[in-house]
Amino acid sequence: MRVRSFVVRVAASIATLSALAAPLPARAADATAARELPELPRAPDELKQASLAELTELDELLGRISGEDEAARDDGVRAILELSPRMVPALRKRLDDLSGSADKNALKVLLFDTRRAAKDEPKEEAPGAAEEKPSAGPDYLTLLLARAKPKLSAWRDLVKVLALSRMLEHAGTTPAVRGLVDVYVRFGDFLRIDTQKALARLGDRAVPALIEARRHPAEKIAHWAGRQLDMLGRAAPSQAVQIADPEILSDVLRAYGRTHDLDAARIVVSFAGSERGQLRTAARQAIGMFGEAGHWQLRDAYEDVMGKRAARDWTWERTARELFGELDRLRRAEVYDRFEAGQKAEAAGDLDAMRREYDAVLERAPFFERGDEMVGGYWEYAKRNAAKHPDDAVLALRHADRLGRSSPAHDRIQSLLLTLEAERLRRTHVVDRSLYRKALELDASNARAREALDALSRPVATGDRKLRYYAAAGVFLAGLLGAAFVLFRPRPRDEAKATPSA
Numbered sequence: 001m002r003v004r005s006f007v008v009r010v011a012a013s014i015a016t017l018s019a020l021a022a023p024l025p026a027r028a029a030d031a032t033a034a035r036e037l038p039e040l041p042r043a044p045d046e047l048k049q050a051s052l053a054e055l056t057e058l059d060e061l062l063g064r065i066s067g068e069d070e071a072a073r074d075d076g077v078r079a080i081l082e083l084s085p086r087m088v089p090a091l092r093k094r095l096d097d098l099s100g101s102a103d104k105n106a107l108k109v110l111l112f113d114t115r116r117a118a119k120d121e122p123k124e125e126a127p128g129a130a131e132e133k134p135s136a137g138p139d140y141l142t143l144l145l146a147r148a149k150p151k152l153s154a155w156r157d158l159v160k161v162l163a164l165s166r167m168l169e170h171a172g173t174t175p176a177v178r179g180l181v182d183v184y185v186r187f188g189d190f191l192r193i194d195t196q197k198a199l200a201r202l203g204d205r206a207v208p209a210l211i212e213a214r215r216h217p218a219e220k221i222a223h224w225a226g227r228q229l230d231m232l233g234r235a236a237p238s239q240a241v242q243i244a245d246p247e248i249l250s251d252v253l254r255a256y257g258r259t260h261d262l263d264a265a266r267i268v269v270s271f272a273g274s275e276r277g278q279l280r281t282a283a284r285q286a287i288g289m290f291g292e293a294g295h296w297q298l299r300d301a302y303e304d305v306m307g308k309r310a311a312r313d314w315t316w317e318r319t320a321r322e323l324f325g326e327l328d329r330l331r332r333a334e335v336y337d338r339f340e341a342g343q344k345a346e347a348a349g350d351l352d353a354m355r356r357e358y359d360a361v362l363e364r365a366p367f368f369e370r371g372d373e374m375v376g377g378y379w380e381y382a383k384r385n386a387a388k389h390p391d392d393a394v395l396a397l398r399h400a401d402r403l404g405r406s407s408p409a410h411d412r413i414q415s416l417l418l419t420l421e422a423e424r425l426r427r428t429h430v431v432d433r434s435l436y437r438k439a440l441e442l443d444a445s446n447a448r449a450r451e452a453l454d455a456l457s458r459p460v461a462t463g464d465r466k467l468r469y470y471a472a473a474g475v476f477l478a479g480l481l482g483a484a485f486v487l488f489r490p491r492p493r494d495e496a497k498a499t500p501s502a
Contacts, residue, residue, distance in 0.1 A: 037321040038328060040288045041281050043254060048175075050090035058090045065163045066156040073145060080163065085171040092179040095164050098157060099186035106154040107161070108190040114143050140194050141166060161187065162194070169198045174251040177202060177209035185221055192224075199228055204243050207234045208251035215259040237264035241271075250282035257286025265290055265297040272301075273327035275364070284324060292316050298323055305330070335365045339374075346377040355381050355396060362399060375404035379413060386420060386448070394420050415443035422452070431456065 061083075064076035118138060141162040149155040165183050168176040177199070184195040199206040206228070213225035226235065234240040237256065243249045253271060256264040268290070271283035287294060295316035302310045302323045310319050342357030358374045368374075378400035382393040397417040404410050422435035433456060439449040 038324045040317060040320060040324075041285050043257070043285045043289055048089045050087075050093045054087055054090040055093065058087060058094060062094070062160050062163060066150060066159045068148075068150040070148070073148070077141075077145070077163075080166050080170055083167050083170060085173050085176065088168070088171050088173060088176045088179065091164050091167050091171070091176070092182070095161070095168075095179060095182060095186070098161055098164075099182075102157040102161070103154060104187055107158045107187070110152075110154045110158055111140060111144075111190055114140075114147055117147065118143050161191070165191075165194065165198060169202060172202060172205050174205075174208045174248075174255075177206050178212070180206075181209055181213050181221075181225070184224070185216070185218070196228065200231070203232065204234070204245065204248055207232060207240055207243065208248065208255040210234075211240065211252065211255040211261075212259055215261075237261070237267050240264075241267055246276055246278050250278050253279070253282040253286045254289070257289030260290060260293050262290075262293060262297075265294045266300070269294070269297050269301045269323075272324060273331055275331070284320075287320055295319065302326070332365065335361055335368065338364075339368070339370065342374070342377065346380075351377065351381040351384060355392075358399070371403040372407060375400045375407055375409065375413075378403075379409060382413075382416060386416070390420050390424065394424075411442040412446075415439040415446045415449065418442070419446060419449045419452070422449075426452075 061076055061079055064072045064079075067073060067076075115138070141159065144155065144159050144162065161183065165180060168180045168183075180195060180198055180202075184192050199210070210225045210229050210232075214222050214229065216222045216225065229235045229240075234243075240252050241249060243252060253268050256268050268283050268286045271279050272287060274280045274283065287298070290297075298316060298319045299310045302319055305323065305326050310322065314322070338357045338360045342354045342361065345351070345353035345357060354377050358377060361368055361374070362371070378396040382396040382400070385393045385396075394417065397413055397420070400413050401410070401417060404413060416439070418435045418439040422432055422439070425432050425435075433453060436449045436453040436456075439446050440453070443449075
């Protein structure tokens with residue numbers, strides 16, 4: 001019996017432990033699922049097709065530039081500067097068509113003859129050494145248009161190619177610069193110098209496309225792109241990310257991702273937690289393009305941020321999402337700290353401190369998810385400071401208006417905002433009663449607007465009756481003085497002697 005009871009107790013204990021242990025993995029899985037990780041953003045689609053309308057518009061412009069009418073040619077060249085960047089797909093499509101249909105050897109001979117004919121003409125020399133002025137020298141399109149041969153097919157094709165090159169340079173976007181690089185790739189060395197001049201004029205805007213061209217299948221093109229980057233001072237990743245323009249820098253990060261440049265992977269990962277949303281998104285898109293190749297850099301970055309190694313069984317996608325989630329948490333930690341400090345100041349009645357904290361929150365996170373909780377504080381601050389500090393009150397109301405568009409107090413906020421705007425105009429001697437009326441329509445309890453409107457509606461005693469009396473008396477006295485002067489003015493002696501004899 002003792003043995004049987006012991007066996008029963010052991011079996012019950014095992015069953016109890018099994019029952020307690022079974023839910024643990026489920027609870028862990030639930031906790032992991034509850035913690036949502038940010039998704040990997042997809043890279044933007046670069047393959048855009050040109051529409052028929054865009055191709056027709058471009059063909060008409062190219063026809064004018066390469067036509068027989070000199071005035072039309074000049075007008076077409078001026079139209080290059082008015083071309084929209086939306087035309088880039090059409091520009092690249094026509095460039096591809098010309099590369100397949102034109103006689104490249106004839107184009108090369110024509111350009112050589114044109115340059116030789118213009119060689120003896122006087123020209124201005126730009127100061128500095130030749131190697132220091134890559135964009136100097138004759139413009140091929142200008143040389144060809146000055147020696148027009150519109151009946152020659154090679155001349156027409158070469159003019160179109162150069163005009164397309166100028167249009168791509170004018171657009172200046174990364175897809176446009178890719179097309180500009182294709183001018184050299186598809187037509188050969190006789191247009192290399194012209195392409196280099198255009199890239200030099202573009203400067204940093206050419207960097208993303210050149211980074212991509214550095215991984216071109218043709219070794220000659222890859223070396224050439226590397227030399228152009230070196231001339232621009234952007235050959236190394238640490239140099240390329242020094243570009244100040246956030247749009248160009250975003251394209252640079254994506255270019256490193258497209259080319260799977262592992263030398264730049266660590267720098268790209270460092271931008272994944274940037275304060276600028278544009279750079280942050282571009283870096284994460286680039287990491288997604290790196291894929292498995294950048295897994296070790298992601299693991300190192302995760303260890304730097306978290307102070308511990310990433311789990312060995314995580315894929316690169318899981319490591320990236322965990323890293324992004326932690327970076328977002330750290331980036332927003334200060335935002336939440338300032339928000340909580342503002343809430344405490346609001347509860348304590350210190351509205352000035354509350355406003356400073358809330359403003360700091362909106363500076364770092366303009367679309368803060370708990371922004372609706374700040375509407376009440378801004379509203380109270382505006383009411384308290386409407387008379388003493390109207391400008392500060394207006395700024396607070398504008399924040400409340402944006403954050404509380406769906407709140408019940410939105411009409412009241414706009415009503416007070418209109419009232420303060422009307423008062424500001426009134427201080428500059430401009431009275432706009434419609435603002436007061438609209439404020440009352442939004443909030444009938446707006447006593448400030450009602451009092452102002454009533455004050456403007458009451459007649460004002462200005463002493464006009466006395467003024468009219470004084471004016472009439474003045475006119476009467478002036479008339480008497482005038483009549484007296486006419487009647488009693490002294491007469492000349494000749495006139496007095498002539499009167500009796502008459």
